[in-house]
Amino acid sequence: MFFSLFAGVNPAKAEAALNVNADGAILVDGETGKVLYEKNADSVLGIASMTKMMTEYLLLEAVKNGKVKWDQEYTPSDLVYKISQNRELSNVPLRADGKYKVRELYEAMAIYSANAATIAIAEIIGGSETNFVKMMNEKAKKLGLKDYKFVNSTGLNNRDYLGQHPQGTGPEDENVMSPRTVAKLAYHLINDFPDVLKTASTPKKFFKEGTDDQIKMDNWNWMLPSLTFGYEGMDGLKTGTTDFAGSCFTGTASRDGKRFITVVQNAKDANGQGTHKARFDETRKMLDYAFSNYSKEELVPKHYQVKGHKSVPVIKGKDNQVKIYTKSAIDMVVLNGEKENYKPVLVLDKKKINKKGELTAPIKKGETVGYLTIEPKNGEKVSFLTEEGQKKIQVDVIAAQDVEKANWFVLMMRGIGNFFGDVWNGISSTVKGWF
Known part of the structure; x- marks a missing residue:
């Protein structure tokens, strides 16, 4: 076992007062997870569709382990079909008798935050969303997450499930996490499955392109470089909005060999209003600070x-x-x-x-x-x-080098030398004591 002179860690503080206008926020280095700034980072808050990062993690893990295949086909359950028809929620409409590949459902979830497609993925992996929610909470525990509760795969309020929310959860329940825990989930997601960023950074894509069901999916992450609030190096990760959670965003951007992860929960503008723009403005504050004030250095x-x-x-x-x-x-x-x-x-x-x-x-x-x-x-x-x-x-x-074991003769002679050395030292000390 190693003994350490580097025990325990305390919360890090940014040198600059960022004044991030959100109920909770955190900024971390994407490579090591070093915390650079935090605000109420351990407060348990609503996360809305940022929930889908856990669904993405479990899907990518299932694909990696061969339990799910990208070209595997799925036919919507009654719940998935009904929710997919609700365009007040973020959705791609699905046909009751349609066949959909896992990859296109995943892209709808990661790019467009499609809720019915997310439930479909939960059913594919867990057999039912009820079982999948158990898997979400178990995985959170294995990842060492704290301050979390998953009640569904999407981040919707359970009332949006039309009475068919996962068993064992309440009709008004919502998913919650602290900013630190959201950042930790994002950290695991992009480091364990870096290919997620290829999908998360897709600004727009057509679902069922070339068919009668074609629908344009615009990425909700408006900080992607080509979109409304474009930010250089931005390539992920997940937005989220509900009345309960407010305006939320987990962002990540990479420049000059540096990557940072940010989280804002219930972000607000100067007038105290929670808007899409507010979550991106507050994210920009943290990323600008990080890229301007931090550099990657060889310390040893x-x-x-x-x-x-x-x-x-x-x-x-x-x-x-x-x-x-x-x-x-x-x-x-x-x-x-x-x-x-x-x-x-x-x-x-x-x-x-x-x-x-x-x-x-x-x-x-x-x-x-x-x-x-x-x-x-x-x-x-x-x-x-x-x-x-x-x-x-x-x-x-x-x-830095080999050290061979000395042979028995050398060890014996050393032992003899040490013995007589000890005897002589003892005599010398005694003699000195006489004077």
Whole structure:
């Protein structure tokens, strides 16, 4: 087991007062999940159609595992057909006797936030939406999410289900999550299944193109570069709006090797009104801040040696010490000009060292003897969404050379030498005590 000098994380604070006008918001680095700004990040709030990110995750996982195929066909259930006809909700109308491929249902969900298509996917994966909701909550637990409740696959209020909402949920129930949890779900989604961004970044597409049922699907993410509030590098991820949740948006954008994820829940404009524009304006504030103020820096180079710890003592070896260095570099997004405000922290593997801090030969070149991480010199802790993200600023420390085990004769002679050395030291101490 490793022992760590880098325990616990505390909430990060942005250096600039962003004044994000939303009930909850968060900004994180998309690669590591490092938290750069937060506002009421642990408040449990409505999420509306941002729910569909979990449905997307479960679908992409099912496809990856071979449980669902993209060209698999589906015929709408009575519920899916009825909801698909309600154009007051975001939907692509489906025929009761139609056949639809999983891929086109997925595209309708990810691009157009089509609700009936989402329920269809839930039925395909779970057999029923009731069972699928159980899968959603189980997956959330496995992903380490906190502060969440899923009651349906879509993010609609259960009243929109016309009395056919998932069993075990209430007729007025809605899905809820905290901004931190939404960001964590988005982080897992784009890192575990990066191809989701190819679909999420599609500005428009025709459903059932070339048929009598053709319908144009305009992406609700109006921050995609070619749309109304276009933002350079924006390629995802999911909007959401209900009376309960307000105007919500999980965004992600990439530029110059940097990716950021943002979440706003119940965003409002200067007049206190929740509008589509408001959620994009508040997202833009965070992304502008991130791209302008943060840079990706190499904080520790490959083969770095910690001052005062360039080698570790070795027992029972031909050499009495071994040089150690980092296996790879550590890169992290940091505020501009603050690269020097971080220090390296060496952590040796307790399983490999004795109480005196010594390694035991033989040791192979490249053998891992511990790890190196970094922390702010001012004693603050860096906050990450996940343990996996935190480990991205942690690299193995390895032996730089072989140390062979000494043969029995050498070990015996050393033992004899140590014995007489101890005897002589004892005599010397006694003699000194006489004077």
